[in-house]
Amino acid sequence: MIDRAHPNLSVSRQCHLLDVSRASVYRRPASVSADDLRLMELIDRQYLARPFYGSRRMAAWLATQGFPVNRKRVQRLMRLMGLVAIYQRPNTSKAAPEHAKHPYLLGGLTIDRANQV
Structure with missing residues (x-):
């Protein structure tokens, strides 16, 4: 998409418009x-x-x-x-069944001032 012989747009400007790195235009991958x-x-x-x-x-x-x-x-x-x-990777998303689950006490509370909680 880059035209090196474009009369009005430089290669740098074309790369900027296409959001492409200039290095990828000049250097061919090995x-x-x-x-x-x-x-x-x-x-x-x-x-x-x-x-x-x-x-x-x-x-x-x-x-x-x-x-x-x-x-x-x-x-x-x-x-x-x-x-x-x-x-098999470790399954860290499951809670251990023997651990107690504590309720979230701020669930219904509207926090509207500093240092309220």
């Missing part, structure tokens, strides 16, 4: 290397078989397959693919 594509393919195949593998376990598995890679690289590739390990 393409993914062939090594990363191969690792992404392996990660995807293993993720489909074992979706509970996180970056640590995936990096260890890749090392057993002959691809010793850093865990941060695996994190980056999994983030790029949108993969997140599936595991």
